[in-house]
Each structure stands twice: as structure tokens, then as C-alpha cells.
Amino acid sequence: MILFILSETASFGRQVAHDLGVGLSRHEERGFEDFEDGERKARPLVCVRSRDAYVVQSLHAGPQASANDKLCKLLFFLSTLRENGAARITALVPYLAYARKDRQFARMKAGTRVVFKEEPGEQGPQASTVTLMGKHG
Numbered sequence: 001m002i003l004f005i006l007s008e009t010a011s012f013g014r015q016v017a018h019d020l021g022v023g024l025s026r027h028e029e030r031g032f033e034d035f036e037d038g039e040r041k042a043r044p045l046v047c048v049r050s051r052d053a054y055v056v057q058s059l060h061a062g063p064q065a066s067a068n069d070k071l072c073k074l075l076f077f078l079s080t081l082r083e084n085g086a087a088r089i090t091a092l093v094p095y096l097a098y099a100r101k102d103r104q105f106a107r108m109k110a111g112t113r114v115v116f117k118e119e120p121g122e123q124g125p126q127a128s129t130v131t132l133m134g135k136h137g
Contacts, residue, residue, distance in 0.1 A: 001054065006073060008062065008064050008070055030042075040072065044077075049086070050087050053089050054091075
């Protein structure tokens with residue numbers, strides 16, 4: 001098991017690691033200040049091939065990043081884990097922004113089910129499992 005904590009959820013993630021008795025896996029994050037067009041970068045610095053990977057990232061908006069920025073970073077990071085052969089990927093999401101948009105309420109309104117599938121046996125495009133803790137909605 002390897003555990004990644006994205007920067008905006010660092011204090012909560014360290015507590016999760018402590019409670020599980022596991023160390024944090026090394027990764028790199030670079031923010032918009034590093035790229036003139038506002039891009040962000042996040043990638044693992046350890047081999048993830050054939051390993052179970054867990055990623056902790058809250059999507060609660062805060063002073064460091066918006067919910068959109070956090071979601072984008074999480075999806076890119078999960079995609080990188082999948083592309084590099086992680087056996088199973090679990091996203092631990094203490095706060096899931098957009099949870100109220102899990103289905104389409106009106107014609108032409110977007111939903112988030114394509115991103116996070118919550119029914120057993122379904123798989124979203126990135127994570128094998130999404131564990132929610134205090135779902136917004």
C-alpha cells in the first residue's frame with residue numbers, strides 16, 4: 001500500500017497516515033506560480049506499478065485552491081497513477097464538492113457521476129474506489 005497526500009489536505013492526510021501506521025509516499029506538486037499559463041502539476045516520485053495506491057484530497061475550497069483546482073489536480077494525479085500501472089487506486093475524499101450534482105436535474109445541466117461513481121461495481125474513469133467522508137449535499 002502506498003499513500004499520497006496532496007498538499008491542500010496535508011494535515012488531515014498526515015493524521016490518516018499516522019492512524020494507519022504507514023508512511024507517506026513521495027510525490028511532486030508544482031503550482032500555478034511555476035507555470036506562466038496557470039497550469040498545475042502533480043506526480044508520484046515512487047514506482048506505483050502493481051501496487052495499491054491511496055490518494056487523500058479534500059475538495060473543499062479554501063485559501064490555497066478552489067474546489068475546481070483541487071478536483072483537477074486530483075483527477076490528473078489519479079490518471080497518472082493509472083497510466084503508470086497502479087493495481088488499484090482509491091481516492092479518499094474527506095469533502096466532495098459537487099455531490100449535490102450527482103444526477104442531472106434539468107435538461108442540459110451537467111452531473112458529476114461521470115467523475116465519481118458511487119455504486120458498488122461501477123468504476124469512474126480514474127479511481128477504482130472513491131471513499132467519501134462527510135459528503136457535501
